[in-house]
Amino acid sequence: MWSCVLYNETDDSVDHRLCQDFGLILSIFSLAYLVVCFPVGLCYNALLVVVNLSNKVSMTMPDVYFVNMAIAGLVLNLVAPVELLGPGFTRWPVWDYNNEMYITLLILFNISSLVVMYSTTLLSLDYYIERALPRTYMSSVYNTKHVCGFIWGGAVLTSFSSLLFYVCNHVSTKIVECSKMQNKEAADAIMMFIGYVVPAVAVLYALVLILRIRKESTQLDQDSARLDPSIHRLLLASVCVQFLLWTPYYMILLVHTITAPAGLYNSTYYFLRCLSELLAFSSSFAMPLMYRRMNRNFSYKLQRLLKRLQCGEQACPHERSTVQQVVT
Template sequence: MVYNETDDNVDLRLCQDFGLILSVFSLVYLVICFPVGLCYNALLVVVNLSNKVTMTMPDVYFVNIAIAGLVLNLVAPVELLGPNFTRWPIWEYNNEIYITLLILFNISSLVIMYSTTLLSLDYYIERALPRTYMSSVYNTKHVCGFIWGGAVLTSFSSLLFYVCNHVSTKIIECSKMQNKEAADAIMMFIGYVVPAVAVLYAFVLILRIRKESTPLDQDSGRLDPSIHRLLLASVSVQFILWTPYYMILLLHTVAGAPGSHSSRQQHTIYVFLRCLSKLLAFCSSFAIPLMYRQMNKNFSHKLQRLLKRLHCGDQSCPHEHSTVQQVVT
């Protein structure tokens, strides 16, 4: 309990109910979503990287998102089995582990949001000007490298505030950087506001292109129409699952976390919503690879080719070369 005064029965019952609900949600995620998300993210990465010749621009971005999803899959069990999410914690981690988990979570969130954003913008470029260098697979691979480096550098400024908020008693220089609201404001701006504006702008341009029928629509170099549905669905799901987390950051930035001046009930509700929003963010690593598996028509062909290659072993499989040519075409 955060407060020293005598607990009211209503507040105590509310705390226990919210703790039980959060524990059940965490257990359901660990039993169902975690293994499925881990398998499908790994499968998405392995299948596409083993068929590099047939990869398209969206495939590269989804592989990038899947790698970030694997990082979230590593962070999720440590957090969900800790004292913040369950009434029966297996372990309690110190400040160093907390900071490490926070670094991995923030970097993964930035990679996922910016990969989704750039996928929207590059898809518009591909729709407007097919077979251009800007939306090519080669260029996309280099862009994804910059995304990871940019995520690390971009989250560094907010990381300083988080670190100093936990070790300020050990480092004198951190005495002036104990403002956690500033760290949340930075993450809110770079991790949600900027991607949301860019995605909205890309969608406006894509819808404008779709309304204007041009001779380029018959170009064989265009991506499959199913990619457009996959793009809309994946971007929508990403923002639905990540918006509650960033809204909690916005609330913390504007009003601050409920403290001693607030009632115990408000503090309990705030902690519950904060943990629930983070649990929804973890679900993005489960939902996106499933959607990619169901909506991308080429994925099943790539998976079959990989299984045949594993079955053949070192010997070259018959008709493999013709299959590659067909998929590329």
């Protein structure tokens, strides 16, 4: 709880002033996120999902992954206001959530983080396949949809396995089964390894392969222009931005896992922890904006959807002309 409760109200020490300054800075950042990033991210994530799902025929492999990340972003958008207005961020919390709410938010956050990280990882690997073997169609839309289904299933199973440690950390010690599992650091270690270490190694491997392909001039590389060049830049930029925004959160998780037995916590640690969570929430704001900015087809799909909504049940003029041309 960010309220400097470890210090007296009359305390004028350096640590107390530092705690107050950190609380003020964090409150400003949280308010800025809630006022600007939260509504924009919510609207653009929903728009990304609706526009692409309404044009399923024209969806490509990257579109499926970005829709997947947008759905995870919507979940993060739902968790963010509760977390940012809770006792971890505000000096005077709007509410104090109980154990059940805390665990629910935690599992939703963990599921979303796993989906985002593994979608980004598989996006980079499929991008390499698309560049190296463009005629095999291994990274097709059909395969990608099934892969995304496995991502959500795996994220839920992984989150529930680590959730057992969190649940047992809040129940009575009289339960024998949970008394052996009351170790929150073990859950954090699981999330650190599965949610960051494994994806990071896979992404680094994919980036090395992509850079190697770019240096080599082959016929397959020339045929890999089936994806628009702007999509190439979007894929690489999204992978880098996602890991840039999520790395601080997992680094703090690693620090907590290592230093938890000693209990070496201070105002700086809590400030960095909250700031890392805020950066993680910002990924749900950055991704749809990058997709909107760098994907040339998105504007066309959006205009087409708006025209459909304006025409209603009747076919639009451009669609009627297309049908007439097909008939004739």
